[in-house]
Amino acid sequence: MSHGIERRGLMMVLSSPSGAGKTTISRKLLQSEPQLKMSVSVTTRPPRPGEVEGRDYFFITPEQFGLMVNRRELLEHAKVFSNHYGTPKGPVAEALALGRDVLFDIDWQGTQQLVEHAREDVISIFILPPSTRELERRLRQRAQDPADVVAARMAKASDEISHWAEYDYVVLNEDLEKTLLQVQSILHAERLRRRRQTGLGDFVKRLRDGV
Ligand SMILES: Nc1ncnc2c1ncn2[C@@H]1O[C@H](COP(=O)(O)OP(=O)(O)OP(=O)(O)O)[C@@H](O)[C@H]1O
Ligand SMILES: Nc1nc2c(ncn2[C@@H]2O[C@H](COP(=O)(O)O)[C@@H](O)[C@H]2O)c(=O)[nH]1
Numbered sequence: 001m002s003h004g005i006e007r008r009g010l011m012m013v014l015s016s017p018s019g020a021g022k023t024t025i026s027r028k029l030l031q032s033e034p035q036l037k038m039s040v041s042v043t044t045r046p047p048r049p050g051e052v053e054g055r056d057y058f059f060i061t062p063e064q065f066g067l068m069v070n071r072r073e074l075l076e077h078a079k080v081f082s083n084h085y086g087t088p089k090g091p092v093a094e095a096l097a098l099g100r101d102v103l104f105d106i107d108w109q110g111t112q113q114l115v116e117h118a119r120e121d122v123i124s125i126f127i128l129p130p131s132t133r134e135l136e137r138r139l140r141q142r143a144q145d146p147a148d149v150v151a152a153r154m155a156k157a158s159d160e161i162s163h164w165a166e167y168d169y170v171v172l173n174e175d176l177e178k179t180l181l182q183v184q185s186i187l188h189a190e191r192l193r194r195r196r197q198t199g200l201g202d203f204v205k206r207l208r209d210g211v
Contacts, residue, residue, distance in 0.1 A: 004199040009096040016127035017157035019139035045083035048144040076113035108163035126167035130174040
């Protein structure tokens with residue numbers, strides 16, 4: 001039975017210091033949430049072993065990145081760890097128009113830009129690691145970056161974490177299953193926000209009129 005209630009798609013952002021677990025959480029969340037679509041960023045950084053073009057990133061040259069910026073094809077963009085990253089506008093707009101939700105793995109600079117453009121539709125979550133030592137352990141055991149890259153990311157961790165209070169939610173990623181449940185709970189609750197459910201007023205009116 002159709003109730004005439006539809007939902008506006010939302011944009012859910014995960015940020016954290018590098019290595020806290022955003023990619024891991026995102027992959028698991030996408031498996032359990034068919035209505036959720038991952039925003040695939042463009043980046044000028046080289047692919048890591050095992051990264052797949054179009055799934056993890058679109059790997060592009062600095063010249064291509066500059067062109068996308070000039071043509072205003074990016075919803076947001078930032079320089080992170082001396083590489084450029086950005087979110088292509090088109091796929092996000094298409095997903096939202098279909099009433100789907102979009103998941104972003106972006107840094108605090110990109111989050112600020114998204115919030116500036118679409119505050120009502122953005123839910124931001126900051127992921128914290130249990131400790132600095134554990135963060136470094138995760139970056140090392142991921143074994144995908146050379147030692148100098150791991151060191152550079154650890155050196156930036158404190159700066160990244162300083163933005164925690166700009167986020168709507170903060171989740172401590174110690175136990176992965178627990179983290180996943182917490183992020184799912186946020187998504188499920190946010191989907192039910194009154195302003196995201198269009199047609200609700202008409203439905204309630206019919207209900208009250210006994211139709
Ligand atoms: N709760 C957890 N407990 C233990 N290990 C974890 C947990 N969450 C993630 N990891 C591991 O930590 C490593 C880093 O995780 P991941 O790549 O998801 O981080 P990230 O935040 O996406 O990093 P980056 O910002 O560099 O892309 C991975 O090897 C992942 O398996
Ligand atoms: N502002 C943006 N930040 C992004 C985007 N895509 C990824 N990121 C962030 O960059 C760092 C490093 O990522 P890595 O894959 O090289 O480890 C991390 O904090 C990501 O969240 C983007 O499109 N815009």
